[in-house]
Amino acid sequence: xxxxxxxxKARTIxxxxxxxxxxxxxxxxDRIPDEADLAIEFDxxxxxxxxxxxxxANDGLLDRRRKAGTRVTVxxxxxxxxxxxxxxxxxxxxxxxYSYRVVAQRRSPVPAGLxxxxxxxxxxxxxxxxxxxxxDDRPFQLEDRWLNLRATPTLAExxxxxxxxxxxxxxxxxxxxxxxAFSAENADRRDARLLGTQPGRALLVLYRSxxxxxxxxxxxxxxxxxxxxxxxxxxxxPDR
Amino acid sequence: xxxxxxxxKARTIxxxxxxxxxxxxxxxxDRIPDEADLAIEFDxxxxxxxxxxxxxANDGLLDRRRKAGTRVTVxxxxxxxxxxxxxxxxxxxxxxxYSYRVVAQRRSPVPAGLxxxxxxxxxxxxxxxxxxxxxDDRPFQLEDRWLNLRATPTLAExxxxxxxxxxxxxxxxxxxxxxxAFSAENADRRDARLLGTQPGRALLVLYRSxxxxxxxxxxxxxxxxxxxxxxxxxxxxPDR
DNA sequence: AACCAGAATAAGTCTAGACATAGAGAATTC
DNA sequence: GAATTCTCTATGTCTAGACTTATTCTGGTT
Numbered sequence: 001x002x003x004x005x006x007x008x009k010a011r012t013i014x015x016x017x018x019x020x021x022x023x024x025x026x027x028x029x030d031r032i033p034d035e036a037d038l039a040i041e042f043d044x045x046x047x048x049x050x051x052x053x054x055x056x057a058n059d060g061l062l063d064r065r066r067k068a069g070t071r072v073t074v075x076x077x078x079x080x081x082x083x084x085x086x087x088x089x090x091x092x093x094x095x096x097x098y099s100y101r102v103v104a105q106r107r108s109p110v111p112a113g114l115x116x117x118x119x120x121x122x123x124x125x126x127x128x129x130x131x132x133x134x135x136d137d138r139p140f141q142l143e144d145r146w147l148n149l150r151a152t153p154t155l156a157e158x159x160x161x162x163x164x165x166x167x168x169x170x171x172x173x174x175x176x177x178x179x180x181a182f183s184a185e186n187a188d189r190r191d192a193r194l195l196g197t198q199p200g201r202a203l204l205v206l207y208r209s210x211x212x213x214x215x216x217x218x219x220x221x222x223x224x225x226x227x228x229x230x231x232x233x234x235x236x237x238p239d240r
Numbered sequence: 241x242x243x244x245x246x247x248x249k250a251r252t253i254x255x256x257x258x259x260x261x262x263x264x265x266x267x268x269x270d271r272i273p274d275e276a277d278l279a280i281e282f283d284x285x286x287x288x289x290x291x292x293x294x295x296x297a298n299d300g301l302l303d304r305r306r307k308a309g310t311r312v313t314v315x316x317x318x319x320x321x322x323x324x325x326x327x328x329x330x331x332x333x334x335x336x337x338y339s340y341r342v343v344a345q346r347r348s349p350v351p352a353g354l355x356x357x358x359x360x361x362x363x364x365x366x367x368x369x370x371x372x373x374x375x376d377d378r379p380f381q382l383e384d385r386w387l388n389l390r391a392t393p394t395l396a397e398x399x400x401x402x403x404x405x406x407x408x409x410x411x412x413x414x415x416x417x418x419x420x421a422f423s424a425e426n427a428d429r430r431d432a433r434l435l436g437t438q439p440g441r442a443l444l445v446l447y448r449s450x451x452x453x454x455x456x457x458x459x460x461x462x463x464x465x466x467x468x469x470x471x472x473x474x475x476x477x478p479d480r
Numbered sequence: 481a482a483c484c485a486g487a488a489t490a491a492g493t494c495t496a497g498a499c500a501t502a503g504a505g506a507a508t509t510c
Numbered sequence: 511g512a513a514t515t516c517t518c519t520a521t522g523t524c525t526a527g528a529c530t531t532a533t534t535c536t537g538g539t540t
Binding site: 021022023028061075076078079080081082083084085086089170171172174175176178179180181182183184185186200201202203204205208212213224226227228229230231232 | 261262263268301314315316318319320321322323324325326329412414415416418419420421422423424425426440441442443444445448452453464466467468469470471472
Binding site: 274275276286287290293294304305306307308309310 | 519
């Protein structure tokens with residue numbers, strides 16, 4: 001809750017500049033003093049001021065351009081960062097027992113739409129698996145995953161039935177790029193059956209795909225149990 | 241799409257270290273050479289190596305501790321950052337005409353649950369307003385907002401009917417802290433009517449609250465039109 | 481008025497060196 | 511054996527100074 005704010009000169013400067021912006025002393029679009037001036041004001045080296053201002057620029061609070069100087073961002077964009085942790089940890093942290101069951105697994109050619117979206121030739125054969133994650137024996141989330149064994153040579157197909165694919169991937173297949181998207185979908189009959197709910201219930205659905213240098217690793221549709229909320233705390237606040 | 245990666249020595253080092261991790265040269269939990277050694281290897285100052293490693297640590301790829309050294313993170317957490325832009329911009333960027341209509345506005349005491357969540361005394365009177373954002377005359381999103389005029393002294397109640405509250409706030413009331421959460425809800429009768437859809441349809445719903453040093457500024461429930469997707473690209477990838 | 485070249489400027493980056501500080505591991509004491 | 515203190519090390523941070531680079535601005539040219 002409280003700002004962990006490890007004190008450091010750069011952090012102090014950043015906080016003071018932030019304060020001036022938040023309290024309206026420096027208004028949106030205003031040009032703020034340049035690094036050299038601030039360095040004098042705060043009795044710091046320019047590099048330190050630079051670091052402080054970069055922190056704020058990363059938070060989207062400042063716009064900085066060479067020669068043009070530093071300005072207070074006009075339409076600050078709201079950024080929020082979500083942390084998607086491993087399901088098992090999430091469940092266990094809530095004090096519930098975690099279990100996992102593979103519902104189906106087979107090789108299957110990728111449908112055209114998906115292939116295009118993740119950058120594969122249509123018809124390429126991937127492993128498709130459905131699994132359910134339980135919290136205290138109640139279905140917690142449902143995953144429908146496509147796995148590209150070519151991008152994860154060390155993962156044998158046979159292992160998949162035993163392993164929690166998500167966990168294996170997190171631990172063993174670092175990715176270079178990831179995309180995520182949230183949407184809401186009405187549970188279809190299968191969703192409802194697997195999640196133990198009624199068809200039509202609104203489900204929060206997360207799509208995630210990851211790539212490494214060998215190509216797409218996996219793409220997954222995760223449907224959460226009805227009522228699930230994914231939250232974050234974020235923005236305009238010291239990150240670390 | 242491509243890594244914008246402005247080349248810089250620090251960036252180059254970070255990319256190389258990232259490569260070694262992704263390609264398994266350095267495995268999870270491994271201790272990597274210390275800054276001094278890497279500085280020699282890459283013929284750079286230690287400060288530059290430090291900057292490079294801090295970048296990766298921010299991405300969650302490395303764990304760094306004084307004396308203990310730097311290790312490859314064991315269970316990398318998936319972080320993703322979402323950018324919530326101003327509705328109007330979002331709509332206009334899609335080439336559609338934006339409009340906005342206030343459906344209701346009145347002063348109202350905060351219900352207990354909400355008061356507790358955002359840190360107000362129960363019964364405090366806030367302004368509550370409902371509004372619809374349209375894209376090409378089709379309802380795009382629905383907002384149900386509570387506004388604390390005490391935290392935004394310059395905002396007169398009378399203005400609210402004219403203004404787009406969200407935009408006014410973004411431009412004029414910088415916040416210190418924000419919380420966001422996604423969920424999925426079945427449209428109730430009112431949602432459906434205002435969004436021009438059928439009751440029961442799954443809606444992606446975003447809750448957002450913001451605070452400044454005067455207290456809570458606003459809290460809002462945003463319901464998107466059915467089928468709406470909020471996406472991101474993120475993680476393990478250079479931020480900027 | 482439109483265009484172009486050069487000067488000036490502010491941020492971007494790097495370096496070498498210094499000191500601060502957390503914390504692991506060893507040595508010491510009880 | 512457990513607890514405490516000590517020591518040393520790797521990261522954290524800062525500094526002063528230099529050089530680089532993008533971009534604005536200015537003034538001159540067509």
